[in-house]
């Protein structure tokens with residue numbers, strides 16, 4: 001190792017953090033190593049004359065740094081373009097030092113070389129990301145040297161590293177959002193997606209799609225009497241048998257609890273559905289052996305058919321569910337097809353839907369507001385309106401429980417309209433009291449936006465409540481932008497023309513191309529709270545949040561980080577120049593009157609505490 005070039009930081013692949021898995025399309029893969037990022041770059045040798053180094057930099061303007069190796073091909077340093085060129089730009093330096101070897105340079109004060117990072121090719125990308133964050137991010141720009149057994153292989157650059165980490169994180173989030181943890185089966189969300197695609201295909205090909213709804217008979221008894229671990233083991237065994245009963249191309253999904261669906265695509269004949277349903281019922285008759293117990297877990301199965309029974313996704317599932325209930329009512333352990341006379345019977349769900357309908361018409365819904373604050377000054381910049389349901393029996397119900405029911409039943413449209421009007425009404429109150437002249441963000445669901453005339457409805461409400469439109473922001477999820485692009489684009493332009501701004505909620509979780517950001521008239525990105533959680537000790541979260549902030553800056557978009565719970569999370573985001581934040585650290589969602597108090601009292605405390 002030369003004494004002239006800086007001491008490199010060498011990282012081996014033996015780090016204990018290497019158990020990461022790469023998840024794509026539901027399959028587990030090995031964690032990628034830096035070998036995936038390798039670019040060959042012919043290195044310099046310690047004795048290379050300075051003039052030659054300068055010539056290489058001039059010939060390749062996109063090189064940030066050049067690696068230096070010794071006679072045994074071991075990296076000994078890195079020549080940083082900026083400091084080297086700055087040094088050489090002085091005419092006298094070129095003349096005096098042009099023919100000297102690079103190793104002789106560091107006796108001169110002007111020359112400062114970058115401290116290189118050298119990593120073994122077996123090192124995981126997560127470990128390298130952590131090292132780069134620990135070292136202060138400069139290697140994101142200069143890149144790092146990759147070695148094998150200490151010998152020079154090539155270099156890798158920070159952009160490729162960030163890309164691969166972002167992709168992995170998105171794949172992990174996609175997996176968590178679309179697959180069931182216990183069984184590894186597609187979950188309700190992925191099923192809905194596949195069902196929608198299958199129906200579109202069927203329409204083109206003039207074929208059929210079937211939904212088999214499967215529920216384990218008396219599963220609750222197994223769980224209650226033998227415990228959850230036995231229950232879980234039974235569920236896994238049931239899944240094995242369902243997979244064996246289904247055709248190869250069918251999707252077996254878990255809706256939750258003991259409910260499963262088999263989605264059968266590209267069918268020509270209802271008889272195929274009956275066959276698979278019978279196979280499922282038969283397959284469950286043999287006892288299941290778990291933890292020394294021999295249990296029989298029979299199932300009830302109901303089916304519905306696209307397009308004969310329904311052409312919409314939710315009713316199609318509901319009809320298969322209703323047929324399954326009929327099979328249960330007829331003594332369980334059997335199969336029923338949906339028919340026109342089948343009672344649409346799912347008591348819990350129907351009760352919730354009915355209650356929600358009444359809640360929208362009555363006065364059980366309330367809006368809470370959560371502050372969005374400037375991370376540097378702690379000034380309030382806006383509030384997000386979040387709906388709550390004060391149920392007479394169940395108490396305060398979280399939107400997590402009733403928004404999905406509202407979406408599936410179409411009740412989200414009247415509910416969303418109620419939220420919009422209530423938020424504008426509140427904004428008007430604050431304006432009149434000269435209390436809170438801040439932006440109010442309102443969540444808008446895809447179905448609402450796709451209703452014809454949404455922009456007109458919005459304009460009418462803005463006029464009715466006499467609100468300055470620049471105080472209104474609509475929050476959309478990435479998925480809203482993915483379907484019917486032209487129609488959505490037009491509506492968004494109409495909304496923007498009113499002077500209302502638009503934000504993308506839960507940004508980064510949508511698994512979508514970023515190119516739409518340029519196409520759609522978006523004003524703000526909200527970094528999803530999953531990237532904010534423990535950001536100070538989770539390198540992937542930090543890299544992604546940093547990438548989102550950089551992306552927002554480069555497209556001149558505003559940015560808010562969601563779900564900030566700790567001073568450490570806030571501090572990391574503040575340092576990466578994320579301008580605004582929202583989260584329990586500042587305030588939980590609060591009723592309208594408490595927000596005003598919060599402004600008066602808590603903000604002073606906030607100012608003192610950070």
Ligand SMILES: Nc1nc2c(ncn2[C@@H]2O[C@@H]3COP(=O)(O)O[C@H]4[C@@H](O)[C@H](n5cnc6c(=O)[nH]c(N)nc65)O[C@@H]4COP(=O)(O)O[C@H]3[C@H]2O)c(=O)[nH]1
Nearest residue numbers: 386387398399400419443444445563564565583584585589
């Ligand atoms: N763990 C943690 N959570 C935090 C923190 N700060 C805020 N949150 C919660 O994160 C959620 C943020 O809202 P969202 O992403 O729009 O997610 C919302 C939104 O998708 C939906 N939602 C709520 N209100 C409406 C509405 O009026 N219309 C529509 N369409 N959806 C709504 O329900 C979701 C859940 O709402 P909430 O339960 O109010 O949950 C809120 C909020 O209470 C924090 O520091 N830590």
